[in-house]
Amino acid sequence: MKVGKPKRQRFALIQEEAGISMGISANLALAGQHAAITLHEQYQRWLKRDRFHAWGHYKREYFTVAVGGGNTVKAQYRAWLDGFSGSIDWLAHVRFFFLEETAGESGWESAEHALIMHFIVPLTRKLSKQKGRRSLARTLGLDSGADEDDIIDAAVARLIHPINIAPVTQALETKDRRKALRLARIEAQRYADSIRNKLGASMAFHCICSGVGKDGTLGAFSPYTPELAERQADAVLLKKDSGSLRIALSRGVLVNAEQIYLIVSGMHKLKALGRFEMEEATDFEQTVMETPLRMLRENREIAEKVYIFADEQALHFSETQFQFSERGQAVTIKAETRPGEEENGVHILLLHGFMGLFSFANLLIRLPSAWEVSALHRGSRAKFMDNKDIFPHYARALRKAILSNWRNKRPVPIAGHSIAGVISDHLLLSILGDYEAEIPRYEDLNKENRALVDALRASGIIHLATWSPTDGPNTGANIGSLVSHLRNATDLDYSGLERTYTVGEDGRLQPAHGDKLASSADNLSGLDNFLKRRISRPLINGMTVGLRSLLNNQTVQQRMLNSDMPYVMRLVGGRLLKTASLYGLAKEVNAALHDPVTYQARHLKALDILLAYDIPFLSIIHQDDFLVSARRHREEHRYLLNARLRKEGVSRESDLRVPARLVILPREHEQLSVDPLNPHLLVMSTSPEGNSMARQITAAMTRFVNENVARAVRNKVLPPLASVSSWQRKQKKPRRSRVA
Known part of the structure; x- marks a missing residue:
């Protein structure tokens, strides 16, 4: 595969009636690839046109991306590496920020760590092979004799704007919760001020990349998080039941982004997506509390900025x-x-x-x-x-x-x-x-x-x-x-x-x-007579096998997933049609009309x-x-x-x-x-x-x-x-x- 050229794969984004755009792929890797292609298209528009009209020097110089944590976003990192390591000038034009960071929670992989280990480190190694280590070192302002670790550290320092959570973690480890709270508030304020200085009061990133939880969790916001009620663009401090502390970009930041990419994978995410799309009699803000993902449906202007990239596995019952x-x-x-x-x-x-x-x-x-x-x-x-x-x-x-x-x-x-x-x-x-x-x-x-x-x-x-x-x-x-x-x-x-x-x-x-x-029964008498013959069942079952074989063909599957119809029909229709029994259908029709x-x-x-x-x-x-x-x-x-x-x-x-x-x-x-x-x-x-x-x-x-x-x-x-x-x-x- 040529460097910088995405793998040739046909994808379709279908805009639902609510305004959101939905792409469905056969697996997580393809969903990540689809998301990466869409981000690349946005980056190219920014590079060639949009940045010249952007607010502020920073957004004219840099394409800003805020990322969340979780395994689904890593699929997009892999796709960036495989398809766009050369066609996007990451070091010169892209800057990363983070939706959240947590202190005091065991087993937590931070969004910063995931980005560094699964994208920046392999990207740096790839660029080093393509351009040569000396050339890459000079690009990063290092001496030509810098080693790989120095180059990686410099790339990390250039590409990311981290949430500095380490002092908060240390205070929690020493059981000084009061100090931890004070330091967390200071860091939340510092991070918000830093972003405002770069992006303006709206803190509007060019794009946000995140996963979605089964319960509709978005970013740091799980159901009934009180801070969901705060609409201002800011960085907020969340106190979790486990005792951990989380600094997170607020709801206002999430909805203000120019584009919002959500990668949805894993079993049983359909319920959360259903709540996202449905119109309910319940007060809207109550639905946001129940399913935070709903915040992106507040109005059509916000919904039209939302791009969902789902794999089939995510949408199973x-x-x-x-x-x-x-x-x-x-x-x-x-x-x-x-x-x-x-x-x-x-x-x-x-x-x-x-x-x-x-x-x-x-x-x-x-x-x-x-x-x-x-x-x-x-x-x-x-x-x-x-x-x-x-x-x-x-x-x-x-x-x-x-x-x-x-x-x-x-x-x-x-x-x-x-x-x-x-x-x-x-x-x-x-x-x-x-x-x-x-x-x-x-x-x-x-x-x-x-x-x-x-x-x-x-x-x-x-x-x-x-x-x-x-x-x-x-x-x-x-x-x-x-x-x-x-x-x-x-x-x-x-x-x-x-x-x-x-x-x-x-x-x-x-x-x-x-x-x-x-006399209407006479219209189907031929079907009744046929179904009574011994040959009917093996013959129709053969047609069923042929249908299922056709639907299992990857090209046919992708065409169904790309068809211009509501995403529910594209996804569930293909899956359930694969289980259809033409013989059972014929028997049922005949029984109803006989x-x-x-x-x-x-x-x-x-x-x-x-x-x-x-x-x-x-x-x-x-x-x-x-x-x-x-x-x-x-x-x-x-x-x-x-x-x-x-x-x-x-x-x-x-x-x-x-x-x-x-x-x-x-x-x-x-x-x-x-x-x-x-x-x-x-x-x-x-x-x-x-x-x-x-x-x-x-x-x-x-x-x-x-x-x-x-x-x-x-x-x-x-x-x-x-x-x-x-x-x-x-x-x-x-x-x-x-x-x-």
Whole structure:
């Protein structure tokens, strides 16, 4: 590799809707390389243009970098050495400062020590080989006979502006804490004054390079550090619980930098990044206290200066398991889980649609940090079941997961996307035992079924663009509209059939197009016949192997990570698609569609079960959903709402004790897009509207669940939860969702 030339590697920085720019790489070394390339580009702009307009002599002469400690930043040091030892004139133009320094903490590697040992020492040795020791010595103002140690010492003295913590450390070692505190305050003041003299009152570095902690720690600031409230650019003294003392550059310094490079690596950093990006109802300053990284989201001006370089490993979820017995056999259902911050708090269970766990990447990140969030896998047993047994099996697994949480008095809402609506229906029907039976009174239910109803009453059921069999004919109408538009340039219309239901004499809903519903099964008869053949499974599994092999190709992986879509989709989508089973998907689709008339009748009965047992219900759908009818959701909502109003004896939806709520997500642009998929994907949408939809959805879900849990707490069904109480206090006015 040629000196000073970075290794040829394609990277992309995608600016998220919030303003931050995110780059994702396959490993830490590549993330460090990406960060190094971005810093090099900034340095070149400064060298050729920006410095001539900079404030003050120092910022015109030197490119200033403030660095934190930790192993992740070392990846950038290695990349600087490998790619930019020659193309950046480090000795002439770059000067380093430090975000923090600590005295009295064992096992602590200072940022200064890490920079010296992992960058300055090897850089000096490399330059010595390139230029010759004598020449390098003269550059540093030394005699030509200076040895390597002299040269390294001179390079360190030229490149860095240290925090002089040694006297503080000595005072602590002699047990003179009062002296240590006095010396630490003096040094903090000296360091701040030194930086102000060079950079001005704002103490704005050209760039800051730092890692991020699992809990959102940034620089020296861990959650609930009181000095987070100090907004002025300064150096502050932090007194740690361990007795150590830390001198750190303040929040004001961190947000004032011209660019902020964060390298994120290691397991389970996704939660911190989720808190960084999410919009929460909580007071902003409170979120900064909980997750200091949030300080960089105070406004868009700050966010646009933030560059995050993450490796895939940093953005993994934990894996949890639910176990139960089915027909005498042990069954284990896995889940991708983001732990919650509140002990025994809300644990929401997510049920994915046809697209698999990819459906819920955004929700795993964006839902309130107090909640535990689990996206349930389907498991492998269903692949070997008959059509009629697949969804009842899924419902049993869901039932067991709900009850295991409820036994610990945990609120356990469920949320299903797309085909998961069928699972939700079967869960409700499982209360009856016999799907064709009458709905029994709550008092007549057995102990387990009463517990299930109690759990659902306390938290509610959420449907996200959920599917029912009447959506088959509706999708057919939308396909016709799309084909006509492409062939004949007619106006696009994804509203489907003019009506989904009629109301029978008994006041209940009936499919308006029964003939089309009955014939829709014929459209997939070929799939059903194919799956019954012995060749189907090995053939489709071969396609699955091919897909996984393609996704494991490094070039394909990097292209996915570089694609212009929200970072959650780029990262989690690629990982979860690698676990996809095309055979399982085909079996599931076939099971959902094989008997549409029966399944539709069961779906309508599930609505009546919601009403009978006073189970809160929230449905969310995009107005342009191509695959699922927004009109059907409106008609079902009208049916549920009118029935609830009659049952509770009130006239307004806002007066209902048990909500039956519908949120229609509006189109952001006047013209309907040809894209038939993204509106249905909602939280996993890869369109520019994806993040906006995700915020609307998580806000509606948060409100719905918290209101239900608060009611259960008032009724002494659940113990009080601090997160819910906090949320209630911050609701100055009820936020009204768009209700059809």
